[in-house]
Amino acid sequence: MSTISATWGRINLVSERRRIASDIAAKRGQLARSISELEEKLDVSKQSKLAGERITASYQRNPVPWWIGAGVVGVVIVSAVAWAVFGDD
Secondary structure, three states, X not given: OHHHHHHHHHHHHHHHHHHHHHHHHHHHHHHHHHHHHHHHHOOHHHHHHHHHHHHHHHXXXXXXXXXXXXXXXHHHXXXXXXXXXXXXX
């Protein structure tokens, strides 16, 4: 009986080691994917290119909000300059 239980013990250890090795391999794969995703998000030139593409697509779909925004920015700038020039300092 002791040889049978020792054999089963070894088989259980081997299967447990295989399971652990498989888990480690899966975690390494997940870590590699996470690192790749982080590197992609931290690539400034690539992100600026994507932002430019999104802005261009947004403007092409509907330019009215962009014109309104530009008008608001223009009014704010003119108001700030007028306040600085004609203010009661």
